[in-house]
Amino acid sequence: MTKDMLAEELDKMDEILRRSLNEIKGNSRVGEYQKLISTMENEIDCIKQKKEQLSIVSIVK
Numbered sequence: 001m002t003k004d005m006l007a008e009e010l011d012k013m014d015e016i017l018r019r020s021l022n023e024i025k026g027n028s029r030v031g032e033y034q035k036l037i038s039t040m041e042n043e044i045d046c047i048k049q050k051k052e053q054l055s056i057v058s059i060v061k
Contacts, residue, residue: 007054014047 021040024033 003054003057007051010047010051010054014044014051017044017047 017040021037021044024037024040
C-alpha cells in the first residue's frame with residue numbers, strides 16, 4: 001500500500017466516523033450512547049495523528 005493510498009483510506013475512515021458520530025449525537029437520548037461516542041471520538045483523534053505522522057514521514061523522506 002502506497003503512502004497516498006494509506007492517506008486516502010484514512011480520509012475515508014475519518015469521514016465515515018465523523019458522519020456516524022454526528023448522526024448518533026443528533027439522534028440519541030442523553031448518555032445512552034456516551035461510550036460509543038467517546039470511542040468514535042478517540043478513533044477520529046487516532047486517525048488525525050496517523051495522518052500527521054504520515055505527512056511528517058513524507059517531509060523527512
